[in-house]
Amino acid sequence: MTSKLFLSGILTVAVVALIALFYSTSQPAVGSGYIGWPVHLQTATTTTVGPDTNVTLFADAADCKSRVVSTRGSAIVVSFGDTAGYGSTTMALTDGHLQAASTTVAYESGTYGCGRMTALGYSSTTITTSSF
Secondary structure, eight states: OOOHHHHHHHHHHHHHHHHHHHHSOOOOOSSOOOOOOOOOOOOOOOOEEOOOEEEEEEOSSSOOOOEEEEOSOOOOEOOOOOOSSSSHHHHHHTTEEEEEEOOOOEEEHHHSSSOEEHHHSSSSSSEEEEEE
């Protein structure tokens, strides 16, 4: 009877140790950040966009968690995951996704991906971009 209790105790301690080890090991985020977990700023830039030229805001990346775009004086349109160069060559103000003037939007990679992101402004304006 004591040998069964001893083996049960050892097995219980081993299971608890494995669970503790699993939860103490950091898990890499793939595709998007875990809710509530910190991320680290990779890049931050200020860019001018306007109606005449499509601007690449973010290049195609292997890994990103979130991309943040802040507009100031003018609305912009953005294009996501552009691997064929569509946004960089043919995007017009009637195409893409509208981001209103004087807004900040976090484009989470689980939804929008980590592909190239381009923008075109309704008028010349300065925007701030950050990648996490």
